[in-house]
Amino acid sequence: MEGYIFEAAFWCQECTTEIKLDLEPIAEDDRDSSVWPQGPYDMAREESDSPDHCDRCQKFLENPLTSDGEAYVKEALLTQDIPEWGEFYSYLWESKPSSDELPEGSLGQYYS
Numbered sequence: 511m512e513g514y515i516f517e518a519a520f521w522c523q524e525c526t527t528e529i530k531l532d533l534e535p536i537a538e539d540d541r542d543s544s545v546w547p548q549g550p551y552d553m554a555r556e557e558s559d560s561p562d563h564c565d566r567c568q569k570f571l572e573n574p575l576t577s578d579g580e581a582y583v584k585e586a587l588l589t590q591d592i593p594e595w596g597e598f599y600s601y602l603w604e605s606k607p608s609s610d611e612l613p614e615g616s617l618g619q620y621y622s
């Protein structure tokens with residue numbers, strides 16, 4: 511998936527296309543992401559400390575995680591149901607915790 515950086519946040523392609531229509535056209539792109547969206551970046555190469563979502567529509571951008579990011583996602587999914595994270599980062603659960611480590615009703619759908 512491709513993403514853009516604008517105003518210190520990631521944006522999806524669709525929202526970037528829309529925001530460019532609302533921005534004042536610039537004569538020259540000086541690579542300043544506070545002025546004009548920069549990209550596209552290949553999100554598969556944008557390792558991050560948390561899952562990145564589009565700043566405008568919240569679309570999940572499917573970025574890889576650092577070890578801190580992996581810990582964050584594991585922790586978050588113990589208490590929240592976020593299917594898009596659970597599916598995309600399902601490799602995090604290859605080593606299955608024992609069932610008494612898990613709160614009732616959580617995460618079961620992600621184990622196979």
Ligand SMILES: [Zn+2]
Binds near residue numbers: 521522523526567
């Ligand atoms: Zn978006």
